[in-house]
Amino acid sequence: MAVANWSATCHGLFIISFLVIVSALFGTSSAQLNATFYSGTCPNVSAIVRSTIEQALQSDPRIGASLIRLHFHDCFVNGCDGSLLLDDSANIQSEKNAVPNANSTRGFNVVDDIKTALENACPGIVSCSDILALASEASVSLAGGPTWAVLLGRRDGLTANLSGANTGLPSPFEGITNITAKFTAVGLNTTDVVVLSGAHTFGRAACATFNNRLFNFNGTGSPDPTLNSTLLSSLQQLCPQNGSASVVTNLDLSTPDAFDNNYFTNLQSNNGLLQSDQELLSDTGSPTIPIVTSFASNQTQFFEAFALSMIKMGNISPLTGSSGEIRQDCKVVNGQSTTQAIELRSGSAEKTVNLEEM
Ligand code: HEM
Ligand SMILES: *[C@@H]1O[C@H](CO)[C@@H](O)[C@H](O)[C@H]1NC(C)=O
Numbered sequence: 348m349a350v351a352n353w354s355a356t357c358h359g360l361f362i363i364s365f366l367v368i369v370s371a372l373f374g375t376s377s378a379q380l381n382a383t384f385y386s387g388t389c390p391n392v393s394a395i396v397r398s399t400i401e402q403a404l405q406s407d408p409r410i411g412a413s414l415i416r417l418h419f420h421d422c423f424v425n426g427c428d429g430s431l432l433l434d435d436s437a438n439i440q441s442e443k444n445a446v447p448n449a450n451s452t453r454g455f456n457v458v459d460d461i462k463t464a465l466e467n468a469c470p471g472i473v474s475c476s477d478i479l480a481l482a483s484e485a486s487v488s489l490a491g492g493p494t495w496a497v498l499l500g501r502r503d504g505l506t507a508n509l510s511g512a513n514t515g516l517p518s519p520f521e522g523i524t525n526i527t528a529k530f531t532a533v534g535l536n537t538t539d540v541v542v543l544s545g546a547h548t549f550g551r552a553a554c555a556t557f558n559n560r561l562f563n564f565n566g567t568g569s570p571d572p573t574l575n576s577t578l579l580s581s582l583q584q585l586c587p588q589n590g591s592a593s594v595v596t597n598l599d600l601s602t603p604d605a606f607d608n609n610y611f612t613n614l615q616s617n618n619g620l621l622q623s624d625q626e627l628l629s630d631t632g633s634p635t636i637p638i639v640t641s642f643a644s645n646q647t648q649f650f651e652a653f654a655l656s657m658i659k660m661g662n663i664s665p666l667t668g669s670s671g672e673i674r675q676d677c678k679v680v681n682g683q684s685t686t687q688a689i690e691l692r693s694g695s696a697e698k699t700v701n702l703e704e705m
């Protein structure tokens with residue numbers, strides 16, 4: 348009896364530890380995102396996101412660029428948890444007020460439109476953080492870029508991190524070494540820096556983000572010598588005395604709204620707009636140079652790499668399982684209220700100048 352009891356206990360312990368190991372394994376694997384997460388609960392989610400963006404593009408050719416930037420600025424701060432979308436409230440210090448975001452991030456109204464369409468089709472199912480991942484892929488493919496299977500199943504966070512946004516997001520002025528360190532801090536590498544910078548193949552930037560190159564670069568009293576002189580004169584006209592906050596121009600001067608590899612060919616003619624763009628090729632000895640060169644000569648290689656790096660960026664510390672929540676309103680944590688009844692919408696009064704028309 349004693350032997351049989353011991354044997355049963357031992358067997359039981361074995362089964363329990365086996366279950367612990369198995370559930371640990373499955374625990375990790377169920378915490379992973381996958382492409383079919385909504386196939387049972389919101390099978391049309393991708394088409395709904397895409398068609399809302401198609402509509403927005405009719406009046407705003409920049410919107411796709413603005414939406415992918417939201418995903419980037421979300422993922423780099425406390426992971427891809429929709430933290431960027433939260434407005435100021437009693438409990439939230441909004442990341443929208445961080446230096447890299449203020450007067451610059453835009454498209455929040457379209458995120459809300461997507462959320463409304465999804466709540467109508469499948470209430471309470473799709474997270475705001477997944478909306479940003481889906482909107483990024485739709486925006487890129489609608490602009491002529493690659494498609495990829497978006498991994499899904501993120502849940503929305505309950506907090507924002509204003510100081511994290513100020514310290515974690517890269518600045519165009521800080522040099523490739525420091526920018527690479529910010530990517531490394533979230534599990535991305537030098538290849539990802541170059542590949543994802545290729546998102547600057549569409550969208551706009553304000554004078555304040557490149558005027559450091561125009562008149563007194565880095566305290567030299569002269570413009571940035573790596574800036575194409577033709578582009579330099581247009582930009583100096585566009586941004587006199589360093590320019591106005593409401594003036595923006597195209598990041599890609601050759602094909603402003605298309606997703607292609609011209610960002611990289613522009614760098615070869617010294618036509619990168621931001622200091623951080625041109626440095627990828629012009630910083631002597633930088634490990635980024637051969638990557639730029641191969642993407643400039645082979646768009647397929649860029650497109651394949653872009654899909655992989657986007658999936659990698661979208662995997663930064665997602666909340667899964669029962670962590671976080673599915674927000675009803677992307678601007679507000681469920682059950683809380685916002686102090687901002689009317690959302691500040693930056694960019695509505697801005698002027699875009701196409702340099703080729705100057
Ligand atoms: C490598 C470091 C990066 C730096 C320093 C940087 C910096 C900037 C700056 C300064 C602007 C202009 C913002 C404004 O004037 O309002 C901008 C715009 C943009 N960025 Fe980046 N960025 C970086 C990486 C990325 C990544 C990883 C993505 C996405 C994958 C991205 C996508 C965009 C897009 C699409 C725009 C245009 C947005 C619009 O037109 O609304 N950037 N970026
Ligand atoms: C996708 O992830 C969810 C949640 O972790 C899980 O329930 C589902 O089985 C996964 N689907 C596949 C095909 O792995």
Ligand SMILES: *[C@@H]1O[C@H](CO)[C@@H](O)[C@H](O)[C@H]1NC(C)=O
Nearest residue numbers: 391392394395396397398399
């Ligand atoms: C999926 O959504 C698109 C865009 O809203 C719509 O045109 C289409 O009819 C929907 N399909 C189904 C099966 O509901």
Ligand SMILES: *[C@@H]1O[C@H](CO)[C@@H](O)[C@H](O)[C@H]1NC(C)=O
Nearest residue numbers: 444445446447448449450592
């Ligand atoms: C944003 O723009 C407003 C109005 O032009 C200005 O008052 C504010 O200082 C700007 N904020 C930042 C962080 O640049």
Ligand SMILES: *[C@@H]1O[C@H](CO)[C@@H](O)[C@H](O)[C@H]1NC(C)=O
Nearest residue numbers: 424425508510511512514515
């Ligand atoms: C905010 O972000 C910073 C920088 O990533 C991080 O060190 C800090 O732990 C975050 N704070 C919270 C409360 O998540």
Ligand SMILES: *[C@@H]1O[C@H](CO)[C@@H](O)[C@H](O)[C@H]1NC(C)=O
Nearest residue numbers: 518520521522524525526528
């Ligand atoms: C790069 O980062 C270091 C350490 O954080 C800092 O001291 C330095 O000022 C940064 N360089 C630039 C150009 O921002």
Ligand SMILES: *[C@@H]1O[C@H](CO)[C@@H](O)[C@H](O)[C@H]1NC(C)=O
Nearest residue numbers: 535536537538539634655659
């Ligand atoms: C960056 O990571 C990818 C895998 O995610 C890898 O293929 C690539 O070689 C890495 N690049 C560098 C410079 O380490």
Ligand SMILES: *[C@@H]1O[C@H](CO)[C@@H](O)[C@H](O)[C@H]1NC(C)=O
Nearest residue numbers: 558559560562563566588589
């Ligand atoms: C323009 O900005 C640069 C630094 O980016 C600064 O050195 C220069 O004094 C500014 N010029 C004016 C007219 O504000």
Ligand SMILES: *[C@@H]1O[C@H](CO)[C@@H](O)[C@H](O)[C@H]1NC(C)=O
Nearest residue numbers: 520522564565566567622626
């Ligand atoms: C800016 O100037 C500093 C100090 O003179 C120098 O170390 C640095 O390399 C310069 N940066 C660029 C991008 O030229």
Ligand SMILES: *[C@@H]1O[C@H](CO)[C@@H](O)[C@H](O)[C@H]1NC(C)=O
Nearest residue numbers: 575576577578615616617618
């Ligand atoms: C400057 O840009 C133009 C195209 O805009 C190009 O033809 C020219 O070769 C570039 N100059 C240099 C020095 O890269």
Ligand SMILES: *[C@@H]1O[C@H](CO)[C@@H](O)[C@H](O)[C@H]1NC(C)=O
Nearest residue numbers: 644645646647648649651652
């Ligand atoms: C471009 O890159 C793709 C993907 O890596 C490769 O299959 C193709 O052979 C390359 N094309 C050329 C002309 O090198």
